[in-house]
Amino acid sequence: xxxxxxxxxxxxxxxxxxxxxxxxxxxxxxxxxxxxxxxxxxxxxxxxxxxxxxxxxxxxxxxxxxxxxxxxxxxxxxxxxxxxxxxxxxxxxxxxxxxxxxxxxxxxxxxxxxxxxxxxxxxxxxxxxxxxxxxxxxxxxxxxxxxxxxxxxxxxxxxxxxxxxxxxxxxxxxxxxxxxxxxxxxxxxxxxxxxxxxxxxxxxxxxxxxxxxxxxxxxxxxxxxxxxxxxxxxxxxxxxxxxxxxxxxxxxxxxxxxxxxxx
Numbered sequence: 001x002x003x004x005x006x007x008x009x010x011x012x013x014x015x016x017x018x019x020x021x022x023x024x025x026x027x028x029x030x031x032x033x034x035x036x037x038x039x040x041x042x043x044x045x046x047x048x049x050x051x052x053x054x055x056x057x058x059x060x061x062x063x064x065x066x067x068x069x070x071x072x073x074x075x076x077x078x079x080x081x082x083x084x085x086x087x088x089x090x091x092x093x094x095x096x097x098x099x100x101x102x103x104x105x106x107x108x109x110x111x112x113x114x115x116x117x118x119x120x121x122x123x124x125x126x127x128x129x130x131x132x133x134x135x136x137x138x139x140x141x142x143x144x145x146x147x148x149x150x151x152x153x154x155x156x157x158x159x160x161x162x163x164x165x166x167x168x169x170x171x172x173x174x175x176x177x178x179x180x181x182x183x184x185x186x187x188x189x190x191x192x193x194x195x196x197x198x199x200x201x202x203x204x205x206x207x208x209x210x211x212x213x214x215x216x217x218x219x220x221x222x223x224x225x226x227x228x229x230x231x232x233x234x235x236x237x238x239x240x241x242x243x244x245x246x247x248x249x250x251x252x253x254x255x256x257x258x259x260x261x262x263x
Contacts, residue, residue: 002238003035003142005169007215009231010039011207012047019068022082025232030076032234035103035142039082040206040215041096041150041175048208051093051127058085058094061107066099074105079140083149083173086112093129098147098173100138109138113149114158120179124151134161143169143200143239150174153189153203156196163197164252168242170199175206183212187227194218198245198252200225200237207231220245 006029010021022039029037044065049057059065065084073080079102086097096113112131116124138145146162146169153159153172162170170193176186186203194201195218202217207229216227217235220242226235246252 001142002236004033005202005217005235005237006032006034006037007202007204007217007226007233007235008037008039009205009207009213009215009229009233010043011231012045018044018046019065019072022069022080023072026072026076026078026080028232029234030078034078034234036079036081036140036145038171038202038204039080039173040204041083041173042206042208043082043173044084054085054127055094058087060087061097061099061110063087066101066107069099070101070105070107073101073103077103079103079108081145081147081171081173088129090129093127095131096124096128096149097131098135098149098171100145100147102140108140109136109145109147111135111147111149113152115151115155117151117177120177122177134158137162137165137167143237146170148172150176153186153193156193159193159197159201163199168199168239169237170194170197170201172201172203174203174211175208176203176212178210178212183214186212186214187216190216191218191222191224194220195222196251198249199242200239 008025086095098111100109114131135147146167190203198220217225
């Protein structure tokens with residue numbers, strides 16, 4: 001069964017709250033008959049925040065931010081994937097957490113970003129706690145989802161783990177920093193993850209000026225389904241094409257895990 005995927009490339013704004021952004025985009029996605037709407041990294045942040053501000057902003061999964069989006073999902077009859085700053089029970093820096101809620105307004109799955117971006121004069125580890133395990137497959141009526149967040153895209157093991165676990169659609173919410181070749185890397189790595197894992201891959205980038213500001217979706221053969229800088233992008237996804245690609249090019253059955261172990 002095919003479905004329509006929406007990519008919401010939101011940015012910092014002074015005119016509306018993050019929840020209002022989600023509501024507005026969800027209402028448009030509903031009119032487009034989208035089944036799933038995905039938002040970028042940093043969605044919860046109204047602007048660039050210091051480490052202290054980010055920790056103060058953080059909420060638990062049962063806090064008002066998640067509950068607000070659950071209500072929007074239920075009202076619009078739409079699955080929504082988004083990110084949040086999740087409170088650490090240990091009292092340390094918050095987790096950068098991706099959440100998927102169903103059209104019934106319930107949490108279907110979560111993932112805490114494992115790979116923190118300590119590069120190019122940025123140190124996420126000074127402001128965030130790292131997750132300790134990869135995403136478990138999230139089963140929906142129309143696909144099986146896997147999640148990574150931004151820098152996770154540079155680690156092919158993440159996508160391969162999710163594909164081997166049965167995911168046929170991978171989402172990468174991101175705030176992909178701009179810079180030399182960064183736009184090239186973003187698009188190339190998204191396409192590569194789709195081709196090498198024979199699944200659909202979408203990257204949803206934050207729209208603020210410091211980021212590359214372009215989102216993409218690719219099919220299991222690496223064809224670009226949609227790409228651009230518009231706040232809302234839509235494409236049709238047919239998950240059965242992942243199975244067809246794997247049958248035609250059976251890389252998973254040809255794998256030789258016994259020779260890959262470098263430990």
